[in-house]
Amino acid sequence: MIFHDLLALSSALLLLYLGTRLVRVAREGGPEAALELFTHAMRQGLWLAIIPALCELYIYLGLESRIGLESGPLRMLLISAFVMLPVVLIMRTASWIAFETILGAAAVVGVLREFMASDGFGLSLSDSRYLALVVFATIAASTLVVRGAVTGWGRTGLGVLAGLATVGGAVSFFSVTDFEAACFYITAAIAVGSGVLILVSDKIVHMAFWLLASLAGFASFYLLLGADFLGFTQVLVYIGGILILFLFGVMLTQRVDVPLKATSSLRVLIPGIVIGVLITGLLVFLAGGNNWSEKAAKDIAQIGPNAVKAAEPTAFGLGEAFMSTYILPFEVVSVLLLVAMVGATYIARGKSEGDSADGADGEGGVA
Amino acid sequence: MSGSFGTCFNTLGGLLAQASTPAAEAASSGVGLQHYLVISALVFGLGLLIIITRRSTIAVLMGIELLLNSAGLNFVAFAKYSAGTDPLDGQIVTLFVIVIAAAEAALALAIALNIFNSINSVELDDAHSLKG
Amino acid sequence: MFSTILDPQDLTKAALAILLCPLAGFVVQVFFGKRLPRQGDWLPTGCMFIALSIATWMMTVLLSSSNGIEPQSWLVAEGWLSSGAGGTDKGLSIDFGILVDNLTIVMLFVVTLVSFLVHLYSCGYMHGEERYNRFFAFLGLFSFSMLGLCISSNLLFLFMFWELVGLCSYFLIGFYFEKKSAQNAAIKAFMTTRLGDVGFLVGIMIIAAFAGTLDFAGIFESLQNGTWDGDASWWLTAAGLGLFLGALGKSAQFPLHVWLPDAMEGPTPVSALIHAATMVVAGVYLVARMFPFLAGPGYFTGDFFSGDVLFYIALVGSFTAFFAATIAFVQTDIKKVLAYSTISQLGYMFLGLGVGSVSAGIFHLFTHAFFKALLFLGSGSVIHAVHSNEMEDMGGLRKKMPWTGYTFLIGTLAIAGLPFLSGFHSKEAILGNAYAFADHMGHGEHGSWLHYLPFAFGILTAGMTAFYMFRLYFKTFEGKPKNQEAYDHAHESPWTMTVPLCILAVLSLGSAGVAGKAVYWFEHRVHSEYLVPIAAGADRVMDHVSHTVHDFHWTLSAVSFGLFVAALVLAYCFFIPRGPFYGREKGVASALSPLYVSLQNLWYLDRFYTWLVLHVLHTCQVICGHFDRVFVDGFVNFWGSVCRFFTGAAGVLDYWGVDGLVRGIGNSTLAGGRRLRRLQTGFLQEYVNASLYLSGGLLLLILVFYVLVK
């Protein structure tokens, strides 16, 4: 199809761009400079280029299996490895073991899943329960790992979080009645509670941790809503990418453990809190009592409150949609990412003013 | 356990709504659309509060991520529960929102780094030379 | 080619030729003027001469026809600007066209004549000035705009040329831009007239919306069709007042007259051209042109005295005439006296139009153009000689400058209304019509003393005019020199300056040649019919009016002659050394000191504007001090700008306005604490906050509408 060719072309051009710049820098500043530029670019968001490539790969595979090629666990492994590559690269320079752990857990999800779905443990879990279990386990494990690094309220909060996640995991592992509701409330507590903790934390790194927990909660929501691919993407992109980026931002711009100047001045704070609370109240008011549509009632009436609808894998559908209905956004987003990437690398480039000194760019103005 | 949670939730919803709608009644013991919407509204509010009250650029960016996530959750929840919709529609929108958010965050951080190189700070309050 | 242009059957081509002459002069002058011999002053002058020749020819065509010519129009560019879904009922199509009728020809003649003489005069007066070439370029552009204004067949094009006239006046008033006062005067003139133009534009919009056309013929037709009947009559009045507001600004009528005296900062020929003969009469022309519209649907049934707008015009005009005359009493700057006299005479013109006699108003415009241009150019000649504007530096100059002195005397007599001079005729026509109006309306159903007011003001002003003009003349040209040094250096001006004076003097006499014939022709018009075509049904009323005017004619002449003589005697007593009260004017003044002081202060009007603005400002400050900066900033800026609008006097303003503001803000800041930051603080989170609040406010506003309105 012409679009695949176009896509391939744009990816090729992208690689060409990167490659040429690297070669150029290498010629002018030697291999060290090139390496530095490369790692710097990776830190600064070049990894974003992976996302369309990832989607592309996923879809290619999805379409292939549609016409009869069975790949199964191998495919998931491939994807996981592919995704982990830049993450690990970043990890190594940052040596954030905790994150490595979390992401490692996220990455084995695919393998585990394949294994368990084939009754490897002799358990027959429904999809949703299984997914929820994985997410909760991830959260709990990572929290416990990270907990050692923090002190004070952050430590307590993490403990609570870990407890919640453990309960969630237990709920999902043992067949509890009204499974979905239990999962939902625990996830909600994690997502919203972590959000509150972001608001009141006094250290930027703690905020990042809480953001991680909150976003993991959202991933869990997506899974509960039957959007498996979306849940994984959330984990990979947000937790694997954006958060790392944030932490780099933190490291590059300020000392990690220094408490922040608490908040803005009162003249912003008070009216800000007032309007924020008002808006929240309004939205909750609207969400809570609106007769949004007829279907919600019907669906639940048909299925019954306690019956968990068997979630179908969404990858096939998404793949098809990407290649048909949503082909245009799919192509446009690659332009968008290209622009963002070019811009981010350009703007965050080192201290040298003119472009003639590209070779010195590698140092990246970093610690 | 679920009972107590559910009661709390429905009491809240009932207070807000003054009368529960059929959808809420049908889902009284389960999780329905409104539950997700309330969560997303709460997170949206939290995001706004973070944006307004925290001074660090990076914290503000985290707030923006929360806003975008709450919008995404809305899309997915509506897609699952609303009439006549293909669930995949909402998911795809959210997928793109995530990707766009990533691009935006990367760029914003690059810009924050850039201003750090100029004024040696990423506090928003320190960047106010343009005014009037 | 000449036969095409000079075709008595089709005058529109000739009108276009007149329009293009000064344009051509301008274009060449602006690009190549500096490189031409004599900096190219002969070029625009020559172009204006050609234009004048054609206009004179048109005038002869007009005069040779007993009842005037039929209106002729020529659509030069049809559908130049069109809108609406291709010719639907509410679509609007605007054509650029040329309309030539009696009124146009009169205006063309006046403008080209005065303009040509001013060009000629400037060759002498401006000689050796910096930017000499540019001055002529501006003069050419100005003449072009004024001529374009007169021949447009379309209100929108009239407006465009109108704006162009304003723009040129901006350049010409600010010609000596080295002087701060000239800069301020230029801005003041432009802004004040623009204030009126807002009304004009609104009027145009309303007309476009209702009539669906902006062609004059189309507008009058819509009036006849009943488009404006019923509920729409309110809009008719609104549109009429809007147009009048435009005229008010341009023609410097009360209360927008404040710019004209300041505008004397421009070179004297410019004063003569812009502020005596052409630009300020644009408003008069507009009212005359739109007369049927302003008179309302009654115009077509002969009931055009009943139009609300016309009556307002008469009231404002007559009051302005009186008001400006009082101020002219005490001015000591020769050009300022003439400036206020101009305002006063323009008031006369509006009085004439307002009482329903277009011919009388335009007649006065016609004669006024000559004697006022004469007076201005004469004063320019004097200023040129003694290098001062103050009458305290003059006196006895007639002996040194006979040509200037005698021609100035003729001008004075003409404006003062000596019988059988041009000014006398036109003033009589206006007063006669004003009396007829008062007589007709005052006895009518809704008649009141208000209807006699215009006439009363008019007759009062006639006497006052004579007095202050003689005061001017006596103090300048008669008696003993008050400043011997200046007197010794004074000398007669070169011929380029005196020749225009003589020509204008002859025209002001109104007894010979073209002017004489024109004056008689005009008088004939005034007593029989109107310059603009009148409806058939109006004949009866016309007859009645003209009879009243005729009956009253001799009484009126006697009265005004009496006033003239009384004013002359009084002026003689005060300002001639042999007179019994010579030198005692100060005593009289101090006896009448409250009146005198207020006159000297221009009836405190300029100050009133300043005071009003500052007072309101202060109140607002106190109130707003406790609001958010949004409101404070808004009001401060707004009132600050209004201050500048009206006063333009930077010195006073800086002290009372800006400093006062700063002080006020300082105090409020102390009181109101940190809440009074500037809105655009530079703090991003405050922006976000403010945006959220504003959005919330927006939501609330919608809810209010939602609940209340729907």
Added chain:
Amino acid sequence: MFDSGLLASAAENFNAKEFGVMFEHILYSVSAFTSELVLVAFVLGTLLLDLVLPLRVSKHLAWFALLGCLAASFSGGHGGHSEEGLFLHMLANDSFAAFFKQFFLFGAIPVILLSYVSEQFDGRRMGEYYGVLLAAILGAILMASATHFLMLFMALELLSIASYILVGYIRRDRRGAEAALKYVIYGSVAAAIMAYGLSLFYGLTGSAQLADLANVTFSSDHAVWSDWTLKTRAALTTLVALVMVFMGVAYKMSTLPMHFWAPDVYDGAPTPVTAFLSVISKAAGFALTLRFLAALPVENLAPAWETIPWIEMMIILSIVTMTFGNLSALWQTNLKRMLAYSSIAHAGYMMMAFVILHSTGVTGAQALGFYLLTYLAMNFGAFAVVILIENRLGSVDLADYQGMGRRAPLLCACMVVFLFSLIGVPPTAGFAGKWYLFLGVIDAAQNNAHGAGLSTWYYVLVFSAAVNTGISAYYYLNVAKEMYLVDSEQKESLAVSTLGKVLVAGLAALTFYLFFGADGVLQNTQDMVFH
């Protein structure tokens, strides 16, 4: 989960015929999408050429980018406008979209030339700049034609992200960095709020198509509870969603309540970028908003919409925006800041187009399209003069313009033309543009285009706009005054590049042309419709 059974069922569901139809449609869409594809190719081309070209040549990539715009403009000649849209209702394929496509491609040319003549970028590699600029143009084009929430959001983000980069393009410049930071944060917040609003609309209609906004319906059976405040809570939701979406687009249009970023960002950004933001970015926002509003039903009102007073809201916003802009501009001494506030004021005028959206006379699309054209000419012109003078003086302070009339006669003469056009004085384009807007509103008031009872509102709107043009005259004339009526000690004339002079003169000529040739231009905008 990935067992063969599922795969088999998926294969069964696969309908080859349906797929074929879709494929046909996509092929068709691509043929109507050529100019955007060409633009993308030039984006990549610019970036790549920058890598192989030496530094001193990279400045001249401007010509390559210019070529890209022209090529895209000429390759857009797809015959016939279909009503079914492109890419399965992702984009509209109507005359409105076509007009704006050409508008943006045409408007990019002055931006590129301004960047080329500006000396702010000297010594910098310009490949990324022009590449990103072209991508921004692509975003603007998509914004004008998007008919799907996702596409709409994505196009807006594409333009925004590209703009952030352009604003911060001069690294290590403190003001530029601050401007970029403010822009990116403010913009992200606005976009996120808009996304939330869109999600609410999605929930209300069950569809992400703009066209389905008309289907917002509420069953009022369950709404008895709410009589104490509103008729339905659902209607309140619609209002909130509307305001939220409006916040997103208002930020692009720089109208109240989301205008706060504009003065600071305009001030700190490189001047050509400021010009870009004030015209192209704004125009894209207006195009998007107009399309959005056009999707709201007016005729045969759906139950939810008949009570939403969005026209009154627009009128109030329009008045407040123009007044705010003009009043704030009065006291500015920095020319870029003044133009920023003036740009806010002009956004207020342009908002008048929204209220005459469905008129039978001058339609909103027509008046807006024409006004944007005039605004393009005059505002780019003004910025061109500012840039050329900034090149020499390194300052945009009004005080430095004293006596400039003698030092740079051509520039200042043209500047006066632009200023008068911005005021709206004939015979310049600004007058014609305003004329059409004003006329449209009055026309609509006469015809009761949006129902009776609004006429007074319309007259108030026109009156305020007329008063506002009066106010604006003050600060525009102030610039003219400084240039011509104030003398300065500096007398030597400014050396201005020939290209700069040609550019300025060309824009001045365009300013006049749009007045005198208004008729011809309007013929092109007359049949602008939405599908």
